[in-house]
Every structure is written in structure tokens, then in C-alpha cells.
Amino acid sequence: MRTNIVIVGSGPSGLLLGQLLGGIGVETVILERSSREHVLGRVRAGVLEQGTVELLEEAGAAARLHAEGLPHAGISLAFGGGLHRLDLTALTGGKHVTVYGQTEVTHDLMDKREAAGLTTVYEASNVALHGFGGETPYVTYDKDGVSHRIDCDFIAGCDGYHGVSRKSAPERALKTFERTYPFGWLGVLAEVPPADHELVYANHERGFALCSMRSAHRSRYYVQVPADERLEAWSDDRFWDELRRRLPEQTAAAVVTGPSFEKSIAPLRSFVAEPLRFGRLFLVGDAAHIVPPTGAKGLNLAASDVRYLFAALREFYLDKSLGGLDAYSAKALARVWKAVRFSWWMTTMLHRFPDTGEFGQRIQEAELDYLVHSQAASTALAENYVGLPY
Template sequence: MRTQVAIIGAGPSGLLLAQLLYKAGIDAVVVERQSPDYVLGRIRAGVLEQITMDLLDQAGVGQRMHAEGLPHHGIELLFKGARHRIDLQGLSGGKQVMVYGQTEVTRDLMQARAAEGLTTIYEARDVTLHDFDSTNPKVRYTKDGQTHEISCDFIAGCDGYHGVSRASVPQDKLHTYEKVYPFGWLGVLADVPPVSHELIYANTPRGFALCSMRSATRSRYYVQVPMEEKVENWSDDAFWNELRSRLDPEAAANLVTGPSLEKSIAPLRSFVAEPMRFGRLFLAGDAAHIVPPTGAKGLNLAASDVGYLSSALAEFYREKSDVGIDSYSERCLRRVWKAERFSWWFTSLMHRFPDTGEFGQKIQEAELDYLVNSTAASTSLAENYVGLPLV
């Protein structure tokens, strides 16, 4: 098989890239290790930056997001038993975020690709990348007992942290940076109405909590737990009781509980691999970087990566110019590191750390008090939360 761009991974970043390329008249084949149902079964983020919304509109898949998503103009910070609202829209010059689940983004992209009859190869096993340091890269995989090869101009590695793309790069060509946090998030998804119409980020002596949602009838809640905690130790009742203990009295009274649809513990880490381009291979999304979920940047960073990459590839084919692909890694990493900084800062501000004790809690509360009472500090939070511009 021959194509212009081989995309490894059919998550939201790979599918969004494929759709943007299709709109630009560039042929792409998507290769995915798992089945479509498995891909759709991943429970992930749900807060979209303005830039991500714009890219989904550009890709022609934004209709359901605008119809069913929940626009959010602010967030609430809870500390010392009281909530304080950050006016994202007012402080950022009119920008907002959209609550719309990553699963729904993926579903919309899958359906658009299927409607156009475009090629996505699911359940491709033993995927290997070859000759990406040449002008004729190749992707090999097995399916139904047969070995197949895709010849292409470029390979886009959108296959996540554990994927084959970054693993195919010689280790001496890659520089990685990592920070692992000493706690995780125990998350529950439940068909209950949200406790509040905007997200609540809670800093409490018992640890961090987040009240989020996927719709007006489906909620997503998290509590900070030690890194060694096991999900099987938590019944639904135990989770709801712990969450309630971390909320202010009004939110605790408004909390509606119910059986969990999904329950899991997510570790928190920061990770960056540099550079993000190796000849004709480009890394995008979680293949190149991970952020702790506190700042809601993971999916949005992946979207901005493929925004840069789709523009660079369109420029290459339209204008025979290498300028965009040559600057891809540098442009992405400038935005990645700013998002890493924000996610690290917000994580450090909102969580209890085992080694800081009561002094650390008081310092966090003092910074939060300054943050909600300073227009300059609140503006910085708002600008980062809604998403920095693509430059």
C-alpha cells in the first residue's frame, strides 16, 4: 500500500490529524493496534480549549460538540472551606472552554472518517517503523496472519506513551525529562447530575478533589490518593464519603451519589521527549509528552501538536516548502513546556505532598488567597487554563 502520510494510532490525535489532512487534500492511512470498541472504551479527559474547538471545527467534526457540549466560562477554587470563582472568560479576553468528553471527540472523528470511506486499519499487530531517516519510510504490521507494508512520505506517531513510535527512535537521539508525583487520582464516572455547573478544584487538609462532569446527567469526580493505593480497596460508598468530606457544606449537600460506571486510579507524571521530529517521523500527543491532569492539558496539547503538523504537511505538499516541518519540533516544544509548567504549578498548588506537612498546607492556602484576590494572578491562571495561542 502507498500513502502520503502513515498515522500510527487511532486515538483523538491520530484521527484529528487524519481529518485535517483529508480536508487539505492529503492522503493518510491510520494504523491502530486495538479494536474500535477498545479505543472508544478509554475514559479520558473532557475539557477542551478554544484552540481544540477551533481545530475540530476546521476538521468538520464540531457540530455535535457545539450541540451537546457544555461551554464553561469559569472554574471554582475551593480552599479553607470556601469556593472562589475564576472568571475565565472575563480575564482571558472572551475565551472559554468546552466540557465534551474525549470519547465523544474520538467517536465524532471515527464517524467522519468512516463516512468518507477513508482507510483505518484496526487490530494491526506487530507494527514496526522503518527507514524514517530516508525519503521513503515504511510501516509494517500483521493482520489476520498476513504481513503488510505501507510505503509513505511521512510517519506521524500518535500512538501514546507506550506506543511503538517513540520506541523506534534510537535512544541516543532522544532526550527525556520526567517527574513522577507521589500520589494518584482515584476517579469515578457516574450517571448523576454534577454537584455544580462549573468545575470545582479543591485543596483540603485531606487532599485534592475535583468535581467535573461529562454532561448535565453524567459526572466525573476525583480524589487524591497515595501512589500505592489500590482501586479494589474503594467501594462506591467509601468514595462518595471521602469526596463529600473534601467539599464545602453547600457542595456536600448538593452531591448526588449513585453506582459507578467506571472507577480507576490514574498516576500523575510529567514527561517530555525531545526532539519531536526524527527525519520523516514526527511524534505527537502522548507519544512525546505527558502532563498531570490537573490543568486539563493532555488532549489539548495533542490537538495543538497535530494543528502544527497538519499545517506543516499542507505547506510541504502545497508549496514544496520544508519550513513548517523543519520548525515543527521547536514550535511544539515551546507550547509543551509552557503547558508542563502550568500543569506542574497547578498540581503543586492544589495537592497535599507527603513531605511538606502543615507548613506546606499553609503556604498553599496563602498562595490561593493571593491568587483569588489578585487580578494579575487570576488573569495568568485564566490565560493558561483556556489555552495559550498557537504561535
């Protein structure tokens, strides 16, 4: 079998890249090691930058997003017992973010791909990448006990942190940067209305908390917990009690409790692999970088990579130019590192570290106070939150 591009991974980045390429007549095959149901069962973030929304529009996959997504013009920072709203739209000249779950984005892109009759192979095992250092790359995999080979022009590694793509890169050519944080986020999903119409980020002496949502009737809440915390130690009642302790009085009073239908603890880390290109293999999204969710950048960074890689591949197939492909890694990484910096800054400003101490706590309080009372500081946060220019 032959195709133009093999995309490894059917998460939102792989599906989005495939949909965009299909729109200009470039053939793709997506290989996914899990089942379709497993992919759709992943619970992930849901704050989309305006640029991500525009890219989904370009892919023709934004109709349900516009019908059901929640545009947010601001966020609130809670500290010192008070609530301070930052008007993102006013600070950035009209930009905003949209709350729409990553699972829904994935579902929309899957539906578009299936409707277009494009090929996705689910439950593909033993995926291996070959020959990408030369002119004739190919990918092998097993399906239902039968081995298959796909010859192609390029390979796009969109298969996440644990996927085969980054692991296939030559070890001597790959450099990684990592910071592991000494805490995680305990998160719950519940069919209850959100405590606020916008996201609330809380800095409290007991630890960070976040009030978020997936819809007007489904809420997503988080509290900071130690990295070695056990999920079994947290009943729903304990979670709701702890969440309310960390919120300002008026926000805590607005929290509607109910049984959770999903509960998990996510570790926090920053990770970047360089470069993003190895011959005819390109890394995209979580295959190359991970950021703490504090800055709402994970899915948006994957979409950013897709935007750059799609433009480069379009230039190759329509204009017969390698210029965009040669520039992909440097261009994508420049934006990645700015988002890594922003996510690190938000994380250090809002969480309590084991060694924070009284001095560190006062520094956090001073920084937060300066942030909400300085238009320049507020603007810097806002322009990063809504998404830096491409």
C-alpha cells in the same frame, strides 16, 4: 501499498490529523493495534480549549460538540472552607472552555473518517517503522496472519506513551524529562447531575478533590489517593463520603450520589521527550509528552501538536516547502513546556504531598488566597487554562 502519510494510532490526535489532511487531499492510512471498540471504551478527559474546538470545526467534526458540549465561563477553587469562582471569560477577553468527553471527540472523528471512506486498519500487530532517517520511509504490520507493507512520505506517531513510535527513535537522539508524583487520582463516573455547573478544584488537608462532569446528567469526580492505593479498597459509599469531606459545605450538600459505572486510579506524572522529529518520523501527543490532568491539558496538547504538524504538512504538499516541517519540533515543544509548567504548578498548589507539613500547607493557603484576590494572578491562571495562543 503506498500512501502520503502513515499515522500510527487512532486516538483523537491521529484521527484529527487524518481528517485535516484529508480535507486538503493528502492521503493517509491509520494503523491501530487495538479494536475500534477498545479505542472507544477508553475513559479520558473532557475539557477542551477554545483552540481545540476551532480545530475540530476546521476538521468538520464539531456539530455534535456544539449541540451537546457544555461551554464553561469559569472554574471554582475550594480551600479554607470557602468557594472562590474565577471568571475565565472576563479575565481573558471572552474566551472559555468546553466540557465534552474525549471519547465523544474520538467517536465523532471516527464517524467522519468512515463517512469519507478513509482507511483505518484496526488490530494491526507487529507494527514497525523503517527508513524514516532517509527519503523512503515505510511501515510494516501484520493483520489476520498476513504481513503488509506501506510506503509513504512521512510517518506520524500518534500512538501514545506505550506505542512503537517513540521507541523507534534512535536512542542517542532522544532525551527525556520526567517527574513522577507520589499520588494518583481515584476517579468515578456516575449517572448523577453534577454538584456545580462548573468545575470545582478543592485543596483540603485530607487531599485534593475535583468535581467535574461529562454532561448535565453524568458526573466525573476525583479524590487524591496514595500512589500505591488499591482500587478494591474503595466502595462507592467510601468514595462519596471521602469526596464530601474534602468539599466546602455548600458543594458537599449538592453532591448527588449513585452507583458508579466506571472507577479507576490514574497515576500522575510529567513526561517530555525531545525532539519531536526524527527525519521523516514525527511524534504527536502522548507519544511525546504526558502531563498531570490537573491543568486539563492532555488532549489539548495533542491537538496543539496536530495543529502545528498539519500546518507544516500543508505547507509541504501545497507549497513544496520544508520550512514548517523543520520548525515543527521547536514550535510544538515551546507550547508543550508552558503547559507542562502550568500543569505542574496546578498540581503542586492543589495537592497534599507526603512532605507538605504545616509550613507547606500554609504556603499553599497563602498562594491560593493571593491567587483569588489578585487580578493579575487570576488572569495568569485563566489565560493558561483556556489555552495559550498558538
